[in-house]
Amino acid sequence: MITIDPSVVSTGKLHGFMLGAIGPRPIAFASTVDVDGNPNLSPFSFFNVFSANPPILIFSPARRVRDNTTKHTLENAQATKEVVINIVNYDIVQQMSLSSTEYGEGVNEFTKSGLTMVKSEKVAPFRVGESPVQFECKVNDIIPMGSEGGAGNLVMCEVLLMHVNENIVDADGRIDQYKIDQVARMGGNWYTRANRGMFEVPKPLSTIGIGVDELPEDIKNSTVFTGNDLGKLANIEHLPRKEEALDFVNKQDDIKNKIAQANPIEIHKFAKQYLDDNHIDIAWKILAAKL
Amino acid sequence: MITIDPSVVSTGKLHGFMLGAIGPRPIAFASTVDVDGNPNLSPFSFFNVFSANPPILIFSPARRVRDNTTKHTLENAQATKEVVINIVNYDIVQQMSLSSTEYGEGVNEFTKSGLTMVKSEKVAPFRVGESPVQFECKVNDIIPMGSEGGAGNLVMCEVLLMHVNENIVDADGRIDQYKIDQVARMGGNWYTRANRGMFEVPKPLSTIGIGVDELPEDIKNSTVFTGNDLGKLANIEHLPRKEEALDFVNKQDDIKNKIAQANPIEIHKFAKQYLDDNHIDIAWKILAAKL
Numbered sequence: 212m213i214t215i216d217p218s219v220v221s222t223g224k225l226h227g228f229m230l231g232a233i234g235p236r237p238i239a240f241a242s243t244v245d246v247d248g249n250p251n252l253s254p255f256s257f258f259n260v261f262s263a264n265p266p267i268l269i270f271s272p273a274r275r276v277r278d279n280t281t282k283h284t285l286e287n288a289q290a291t292k293e294v295v296i297n298i299v300n301y302d303i304v305q306q307m308s309l310s311s312t313e314y315g316e317g318v319n320e321f322t323k324s325g326l327t328m329v330k331s332e333k334v335a336p337f338r339v340g341e342s343p344v345q346f347e348c349k350v351n352d353i354i355p356m357g358s359e360g361g362a363g364n365l366v367m368c369e370v371l372l373m374h375v376n377e378n379i380v381d382a383d384g385r386i387d388q389y390k391i392d393q394v395a396r397m398g399g400n401w402y403t404r405a406n407r408g409m410f411e412v413p414k415p416l417s418t419i420g421i422g423v424d425e426l427p428e429d430i431k432n433s434t435v436f437t438g439n440d441l442g443k444l445a446n447i448e449h450l451p452r453k454e455e456a457l458d459f460v461n462k463q464d465d466i467k468n469k470i471a472q473a474n475p476i477e478i479h480k481f482a483k484q485y486l487d488d489n490h491i492d493i494a495w496k497i498l499a500a501k502l
Numbered sequence: 503m504i505t506i507d508p509s510v511v512s513t514g515k516l517h518g519f520m521l522g523a524i525g526p527r528p529i530a531f532a533s534t535v536d537v538d539g540n541p542n543l544s545p546f547s548f549f550n551v552f553s554a555n556p557p558i559l560i561f562s563p564a565r566r567v568r569d570n571t572t573k574h575t576l577e578n579a580q581a582t583k584e585v586v587i588n589i590v591n592y593d594i595v596q597q598m599s600l601s602s603t604e605y606g607e608g609v610n611e612f613t614k615s616g617l618t619m620v621k622s623e624k625v626a627p628f629r630v631g632e633s634p635v636q637f638e639c640k641v642n643d644i645i646p647m648g649s650e651g652g653a654g655n656l657v658m659c660e661v662l663l664m665h666v667n668e669n670i671v672d673a674d675g676r677i678d679q680y681k682i683d684q685v686a687r688m689g690g691n692w693y694t695r696a697n698r699g700m701f702e703v704p705k706p707l708s709t710i711g712i713g714v715d716e717l718p719e720d721i722k723n724s725t726v727f728t729g730n731d732l733g734k735l736a737n738i739e740h741l742p743r744k745e746e747a748l749d750f751v752n753k754q755d756d757i758k759n760k761i762a763q764a765n766p767i768e769i770h771k772f773a774k775q776y777l778d779d780n781h782i783d784i785a786w787k788i789l790a791a792k793l
Binding site for chain 1: 503504505506507508513516517518519520521522523524525526527528547548549550551552553554555556557558559560562564567589592593594595596597598599600602603604605613614615616617623632634635636637647648650651652653654656661662663664665666667668671676677679682684686688689690691692693694695696697698699700701702703704705706710711713714715722728729730731732733734736737
């Protein structure tokens, strides 16, 4: 391991390491107005949801590392205590990036990026019409993390109203995770398009998995199974009974023939094919029949 | 748009909407110990970096929506003021998920998930040996967002020491964004594997882009270009001069022949091919030669 001591490395270098390590980071496309009502729009990836009740989103416009100045968004949030946080999908990522240009004060980034200003219902800042989800928020508090360049400022946003484009909602009324098509920030110039890498992991909450420690030794120490495989196998309430497994296996000719003469390694490899397809029940039946 | 008023919908429903909207969320795989030194390990997706100087990471173990109880991680962080935040890559996602099982107090999730306990240098909680990046942190403060089910608790973690696996570092000493292979949390049971959807967007900081508003009308109003295309085109300091563009085009026979008799729509479609490949300079030369 390479060890990095924040008290020794420069802020710029540490910043790079932290942003390369923590991600992908969701993007708050933050819309504010100044005291005269002039709009501002800028993206921030020090952002997330932190509470559902009360509904709190936090983003952090940090003091610039290079000259310790602050961003218009922070100044506006301090002055007016209102912000609209817009979610960024793939269709607007280039325009969002353009809006992060360091335009002078009073320049409207909605105009510069060609995005549509939509009036909010409860706050003065405008919504981004193209954004799939928009949060109208009041700013409860702003907590500075320090006073030097690179210091974050937590803008604590309480959601007053949430707007969801009906085109991204599924038949059950939930936000469709493919259709929302979120992008997120990574290190360097990298972004990721979330729906290109999606996979499901069943929640382990309803049952208490036996745990990897309770797996039979030959499975736990197998050269065939990865950590992910063991994690899947250990997420069952109890080991399948051998009779039950044999009963299942004997009814499936293809499986029965395949495992009849197989050695343990071959059995594990065969079971792994089912694990890879998330047919964990079948993988277990194969393994248990041979335990 | 569908409008959701937090003061009207149930916390559970609002929770689902917010988690479906804000993502992908990076995962803090948080390791703590109780006052007797018993280890605990649990993942949290209300997490991000919020400051580089001082280096502050925040995660939020929320009060459970269903019964307003708190998590062992929160209790341990309150009691000992120390935590190790481990980054989750694809190789350990199943074991991480297993560790989020609601095991009873005193059960060691390192053992249950089959992950390796590695001693830390500056704090008592253990690091996850398989994790590509580990942050040893002291807890500066814990800020409750409320007292009801669904209320977040901001665990403000200051990084004392950061450990990076040398296998994920590139030749320049930076964290390789493919090799770190982060996973992140989305709505429902969905996760995303960041490096499957990666793309680069050049930072617009060094130059002030002209903005979409300054693009020539026929480009801005073209039926061919998407918002992303306009965003790319608008990220230049000034429009290319026509002579310069003609000079370039006349030297490229394939381009010259292609655009000689083309109508504006055909020109835009031809330029778009270069935009799609991020050859923005060539796209501009083609467009400017015909302006």
